[in-house]
Amino acid sequence: MSEFTRDDRARPAHEPGAWPWREAIVDLLARTRIAHPDELAAAVNAAVAALGIVATVYLIDHEQCLLHPVPEAGREVGGPLRVDATVAGRAFMDSAARTDPAGEGGSPLWTPLVDGVERLGVIKIEARDPTLVGSAEFQQQCDMLAALLGHLVSIKARYGPHLARTRRTRRMSVGSELLWRLLPPLTFADARFTVSAILEPCYTAGGDGYDYAVDGSTAFMAICDTTGHGLRAGIGTAVALSAMRTARVDGGDLYATARAVDAAFAEQFTDARFATAVLMELDLRFGRLRYVNAGHHPPVILRDGKPVGRLDGGRRLPLGLDDPQPAVGETVLQPGDRILAYTDGVTEARDTHGELFGEPRLLDLAARHTLAGKSAPETLRRLSHAVLDHLDGPPADDATLLLAEWSVDTAAELLP
Structure with missing residues (x-):
């Protein structure tokens, strides 16, 4: 009898709750309670061995170009795979399971690896009985795994460098290390809202940052750019994000949040350090968007892929400069609207002839990917690669993009 069909004989083996898979899940949880990050891959295969499958975990690198296999003691896992x-x-x-239609009988199943909707990589699943790979029920069980x-990957990554090392293709600067430890995951979604961000250059960033949080029916978002480069700028961004979060936990509104950053900069820095930023609050029930623009490029509202407005109200001086005016802009979104925010490293990227990447090119590409049905994180991945392809050499400045969508079914395209 195949290990896939072993159960207590009281239930059909094809039933979604078949016991072998439940036992494998319970075993995996037991094995990983006190496992080190470098023991995770082996723990997975030890837990699923009775199912007649072998799993290889691949993590996406920070550039989102290559999928890198997580090393496993005593097993050859091969090299990285190109995303494109x-x-x-x-x-x-x-974010959908795939098999190779041109493959022979042993073609593996590639299952998305996500934490919530945060894309971490994929899992390669090879079955001893290859006919099972095309089964919808088998794929459902693999999705559960x-x-x-x-x-587990997200949790275990905090306790050692093994998983972080797998995702990196080169050394990260001190400023970038600080920044990545502070930023929330690149993507979040609930039933009514998706927000995604991407940051380049991922190994030497410092001054750019983003943040988001959801509290009841309100979503908070921010994008900021602190003056300077490297660690100095990163420390400024760290202070700005921390002040925003403290104000938010205390129940402060947008005005209070901006003033909290002003006060924190005045307390911590003696130089004229400041950060341009846009702070936004979205009412998830009705689509009302309130915002403060602190000397930043105004985000663009995209509807059906086309620009239909800008967040050019709510103006004040950059954060860190004393500006007590309580200016708050407001607009109302329609279901399906997207908000695209960016820092100047995106539009001011120059090619070999000195030509700017520019906002028109950015909005045109955003429209194309939106109309092609690309999800928010996939749209940003492609936009950031377009910016890097345009450059003449390494980026001279941080380039950050944030894309939010208000829609009743926005999370559906992100779930496996």
């Missing part, structure tokens, strides 16, 4: 040229990459981009493993 492989079945594994399509599973990652679309992947959902748990996504949480």
Whole structure:
């Protein structure tokens, strides 16, 4: 009898709650309670061995170009896979399980690895009985395993460098290390709202930052750019984000949040340090958006892929400069609207001839990917790569993008 069909004989083996999978999940939880990050991959395969499958975990690098296999003691796992040229990459981009239609009988199943909706990579699942790979019920069980493993990867990554090392292709600067430790996950979604961000250069960033939080029926979002470069700028961004979060926990509104950053900069820095920023609050019930623009490029509202407005109200001086005026802008979104915010490193990127990447090009590409049905994180991945492809050499400045969407079904395209 196949290990896939072993159960207590009181239930059909094809039933979604078949006991072998439940036992594997329970075993995995037991094995990983006190496991080190470098023991996670082996724990997964020890837990699923009785199912007749072998799993290889691939994590996306910070550039979101390659999927890197997590090393496993005593096992050869191969090399990285390109996102834009492989079945594994399509599973990652679309958050949907894939098999290779041209493969022979042993074609593996590639299952998205997500924590909530945060894309972490993919899992390659090879079955001893290859006919099972195309089964919808088998894929559902693999999705259940992947959902748990996504949480475990996110949790275990905090306790050692093994998983972080897998995702990096080169050394990270001190400023970037500080920044990545402070930022929330790149993507979050609930039933009515999605927010996604991306930051380049991922290994030498410092002054750019973003933040978001959801509290009841209100979503808070922010994008900021602190003066300077490297660690000095990163410390300013760290102070700005911390002040915003403290004000938010205390129940402060947008005005109070901006003033909290002003006060924190005045207390911590003796130089003329400041940060341009946009702070936004979205009422998730009715789409009312309130915002403060502190000397930043105004975010653009996209409707059906086309620009239909800008957040050019609510003006005040950059954060860190004493500006007590309580100016708050307001607009109302329609279901399906997207808000695209960016820092100047995006539009001011120059090619070999000195030509700017520019906002028109940015909005045109955003429209194309939106109309092509690309999710918010996949749209940003492609936009950031377009900016990097445009550059003549390494980026001279941080380039950050934030894309939010208000819609009743916005999370559906992100769930495996």
